[in-house]
Every structure is written in structure tokens, then in C-alpha cells.
Amino acid sequence: MGTETRPSVRKPSARSIALAVLVESVQSADPIDGLLERACAPISHDPRERALAVELVYGVLRHQGTIDWRLQPVLDKPMRKLPRLIQMLLRMAAHQLLSLDRIPHSAAVNESVQLAKINVPVLGRDWSGFVNAVLRALLRNPEPSWPSAKDDSIRSLSVRYSVPEWLTCRWVDRLGADEAEAACAHSVTVPPVTLRVNRLKATRDDFLERLRQSGISASPTRVSPVGITIEPRGPITSLPGFSEGCFYVEDEAAQLIPPLLGVNSGEAILDACAAPGGKATHIAELIGDRGTILAVDKKGARLDLVAANCTRLGLRSVVAITGDARYRDEWQRTATHSHDPSEVRKTLVDRVLVDAPCSGLGVLRRHPEAKWRKDGAALARHQKLQLEILDALSASLRPGGVLVYSTCSVEPEETHAVIERFLNAHADFRRESLAPWLPNEAQNLLTGHGDLTTENNRYGMDVFYASRLRKRDS
Numbered sequence: 001m002g003t004e005t006r007p008s009v010r011k012p013s014a015r016s017i018a019l020a021v022l023v024e025s026v027q028s029a030d031p032i033d034g035l036l037e038r039a040c041a042p043i044s045h046d047p048r049e050r051a052l053a054v055e056l057v058y059g060v061l062r063h064q065g066t067i068d069w070r071l072q073p074v075l076d077k078p079m080r081k082l083p084r085l086i087q088m089l090l091r092m093a094a095h096q097l098l099s100l101d102r103i104p105h106s107a108a109v110n111e112s113v114q115l116a117k118i119n120v121p122v123l124g125r126d127w128s129g130f131v132n133a134v135l136r137a138l139l140r141n142p143e144p145s146w147p148s149a150k151d152d153s154i155r156s157l158s159v160r161y162s163v164p165e166w167l168t169c170r171w172v173d174r175l176g177a178d179e180a181e182a183a184c185a186h187s188v189t190v191p192p193v194t195l196r197v198n199r200l201k202a203t204r205d206d207f208l209e210r211l212r213q214s215g216i217s218a219s220p221t222r223v224s225p226v227g228i229t230i231e232p233r234g235p236i237t238s239l240p241g242f243s244e245g246c247f248y249v250e251d252e253a254a255q256l257i258p259p260l261l262g263v264n265s266g267e268a269i270l271d272a273c274a275a276p277g278g279k280a281t282h283i284a285e286l287i288g289d290r291g292t293i294l295a296v297d298k299k300g301a302r303l304d305l306v307a308a309n310c311t312r313l314g315l316r317s318v319v320a321i322t323g324d325a326r327y328r329d330e331w332q333r334t335a336t337h338s339h340d341p342s343e344v345r346k347t348l349v350d351r352v353l354v355d356a357p358c359s360g361l362g363v364l365r366r367h368p369e370a371k372w373r374k375d376g377a378a379l380a381r382h383q384k385l386q387l388e389i390l391d392a393l394s395a396s397l398r399p400g401g402v403l404v405y406s407t408c409s410v411e412p413e414e415t416h417a418v419i420e421r422f423l424n425a426h427a428d429f430r431r432e433s434l435a436p437w438l439p440n441e442a443q444n445l446l447t448g449h450g451d452l453t454t455e456n457n458r459y460g461m462d463v464f465y466a467s468r469l470r471k472r473d474s
């Protein structure tokens with residue numbers, strides 16, 4: 001495989017930017033939305049070009065497994081033996097040829113050949129003839145028949161829905177063939193754009209009306225009482241009410257988590273894994289911005305987003321603190337040095353939210369890059385970190401206080417097993433049913449233990465898990 005790092009981007013176009021982002025997505029651990037946002041800056045003035053770059057990046061990452069299966073018969077060597085830039089260039093071209101009807105085939109092929117030529121200095125040789133030949137063969141070859149579900153159900157699901165085989169296998173074992181297929185299908189859908197209305201600024205009904213009057217198609221979410229699903233026609237920042245802080249972009253499932261804490265005005269609440277601040281800002285809204293939310297996150301750069309979101313939403317109760325949640329002394333010291341000491345020095349808090357770092361396997365439709373970066377071994381590593389965070393924070397909660405644990409994954413290792421292991425080691429905690437804290441429409445999402453799981457939900461939400469624990473009084 002080639003060791004080239006960056007494709008040449010002489011004149012930024014949607015395709016050259018998408019190619020650069022796709023190559024970077026393999027080398028970087030950063031989420032794809034951030035990589036795209038930065039890379040699209042030179043074309044931000046051109047919404048159509050920007051939309052094409054976004055479509056190409058997400059389209060390739062969502063469907064890479066299927067695309068590779070289509071390309072392999074017209075390659076003379078395994079895809080992985082090609083330079084990374086050529087792999088991504090072929091995938092991007094194939095996505096246009098196979099899935100994007102509005103792009104003429106000639107444009108998709110010619111632009112790809114041009115990109116190969118532009119990148120001769122990076123690649124060390126001219127691949128344009130090869131790219132041209134492969135794409136023309138792809139167009140000529142009839143569509144192969146899908147792998148048979150009867151002969152090999154894992155391979156069949158894996159190819160059809162572009163889910164790595166280790167994950168397909170796990171889902172078939174855990175859920176059975178039908179539900180596994182639903183989970184695979186969910187992971188390649190284009191997610192809805194959902195807003196959470198900042199109810200300190202507007203009611204949902206009023207904001208819905210405002211969106212509709214601006215010509216935006218908008219409807220209330222079915223489960224979350226504060227959500228609106230929209231069909232945006234441009235960047236989110238151009239929506240009415242953005243700079244006034246009337247809303248935060250957040251999936252409906254995530255909107256269900258902060259209310260599970262049962263917060264009250266005036267309380268001290270620790271949000272241990274807070275960046276970019278979706279749940280911290282929601283908690284601030286729920287307490288009427290009266291109280292203190294200690295928003296801790298290990299990544300300082302991501303924590304800047306918490307501060308920026310609070311400023312836009314007009315919230316003052318959130319104190320952003322850089323630190324590792326596992327080391328209380330360390331983040332409390334940092335907080336005491338740089339923030340309001342009287343609040344932060346309080347040793348015990350009333351509520352703790354651990355929205356834990358996890359595999360993210362429930363949000364692959366939003367972060368399709370994750371499925372190509374992870375493997376099954378990651379789950380054990382996540383579990384270790386999740387338990388260490390819970391262990392450390394259990395001491396920060398006052399007797400009688402509430403801890404909510406949530407993940408955007410429902411894999412047993414990082415959900416049920418974490419809670420069971422934590423409860424086994426902490427006799428001073430007990431699990432409480434989430435039933436009283438969920439809207440009627442979500443009651444069917446409760447597990448036998450009273451936890452929340454939105455796996456294969458019928459509302460089109462992301463896949464989340466949550467559990468509520470109470471620390472015994474003294």
C-alpha cells in the first residue's frame with residue numbers, strides 16, 4: 001500500500017475536498033463531521049459544491065462495503081493493495097456511478113480521471129489510465145447477484161448493508177436474523193435532522209411556527225417533547241433562531257437522556273463526559289439555568305465547543321472543566337484554579353451524568369467512519385474505561401443522589417454488563433426504573449430491568465441506552 005499522505009488539492013472542488021477527507025478519515029481518529037467542516041471552508045460560499053462534498057464523503061463511508069464488493073470483480077488485485085488515495089478515488093467514483101442518478105456517468109468518470117492526474121506528484125506515477133479502465137469496466141459489467149442469505153447470512157447482510165462481518169456476526173448472534181437485518185438497515189439510513197428547542201427562549205409550538213413561516217418543512221418529534229425534525233435547505237447556521245440560541249441540533253434519542261436525572265433548580269450536577277455539550281446545555285435548560293453544571297471532558301478542544309454552545313444558547317450555569325473524569329482530585333483542582341471556586345469546591349454533587357465514551361455502534365448512520373475504524377476488541381477497552389469512570393465518580397455523589405449512565409451503543413458489554421458489574425462492586429447503589437422519567441411513547445423502550453434501549457425503535461431515533469442508579473441515603 002502507498003505511504004502517500006494527502007491528495008493534491010490545487011483548485012478546491014467538491015470532489016477534491018471529498019477525496020482529501022476520505023483519505024484523512026483513515027489516518028485520523030477525529031470524527032468525520034469535524035474533518036469535513038474544516039475541509040469545506042474554501043467552498044462554504046457555494047452550497048451546491050458543499051452539499052456534493054458532504055454527499056460523497058458520507059455516501060462512500062456508509063456504503064464502502066457494498067461499493068468494494070461491486071468494484072472487486074473489475075480490479076486485477078485486491079482493493080487493499082492499491083494506494084489509499086486510489087482506493088478512495090475509485091470508491092467515490094463508483095458511488096457516483098451506482099447511486100447518484102443526477103450525476104452523468106461521463107462527468108463522474110472524467111472528473112475522477114482528472115483527480116488521478118492532478119495527484120501524480122503525490123502518488124509518484126500516473127494512475128489515470130487505470131482509473132479510467134476500472135470505471136469503464138464497472139459500467140460495462142452487469143450488476144452481480146447479491147450473496148445468498150440462505151447460503152451465508154452473515155456475508156449477505158454484510159455486503160448488502162455495508163456492515164463489517166465481525167459486527168454483522170455479532171448482531172445475528174445477539175438479535176437473530178430479522179432484527180439483525182433491521183439493525184444493519186438502520187446503520188446505513190440517512191438520519192433526520194432534529195433540533196432540540198431551547199425552552200428558555202421559545203416554546204416548541206412557537207418555534208415550529210417560526211420555521212414553517214420561513215418556508216422550512218418542520219414537524220414535532222413523536223417521543224421527545226422538545227424536538228423538531230426539519231428538512232433543511234442550507235447550512236444549520238442559516239436557520240432562523242440559530243444565533244439567538246433558540247435550538248441545539250441533537251437526535252431525539254439523546255434528548256431523552258437529561259430528563260432521566262430528574263434535576264431541580266439550584267442543584268449541583270456533574271456531567272462527566274460533557275463535550276460538545278448537548279446534554280449539559282439541556283440540563284441547564286431543565287434547571288432554568290439556576291444551579292451549577294460541572295461539565296468535565298478530557299479533550300480540551302472539544303470542551304471549547306461546550307463554552308461556545310453555552311454562549312450561543314445564552315446559558316450561564318455550565319462550568320466547562322478540562323480533565324479526566326477518573327481523577328477527581330485532578331479535575332477539581334483545575335476547576336478550582338480557573339473557575340468559580342465556591343461552587344466547584346463542593347465535594348458532593350446532587351446528580352451525575354456519565355454519557356460515557358463508547359463504541360458508538362448505535363450511531364453508525366451519523367458516524368459511518370466508526371465501522372471501518374473499530375473491531376470487536378474495542379468493546380472490552382470501552383468497558384474498562386466506563387467502569388473506571390463510574391467507580392471514580394460514585395464518590396462524588398451525595399447520599400440519596402442520582403447517577404444516570406448512558407451510551408450511544410446497546411452492545412451488552414458496555415451497557416447492561418457495566419451496570420451489573422458496577423452494582424456488584426457498590427452495594428450503596430441501587431437501580432431505579434426509568435419508567436417515571438420517560439414520555440408515554442417511550443414506555444415500550446424499557447428493558448426488564450427498567451433501563452432504556454432505543455434499539456430497533458419504530459421512531460427512527462438513534463440507538464441509545466440509559467440506566468438510572470440511586471445512591472442509598474447514608
Ligand SMILES: C[S@@+](CC[C@H](N)C(=O)[O-])C[C@H]1O[C@@H](n2cnc3c(N)ncnc32)[C@H](O)[C@@H]1O
Nearest residue numbers: 273274275276277278279297298324325355357
Ligand atoms: C459520548 S461523548 C459525550 C457527548 C456529550 N455528553 C454530549 O451530549 O454532547 C463522550 C465524551 O467523553 C469524553 N471522554 C473520553 N474519555 C474521558 C475521560 N476519561 N474523562 C472525561 N471525558 C472523557 C470524550 O472526549 C467525549 O467528548
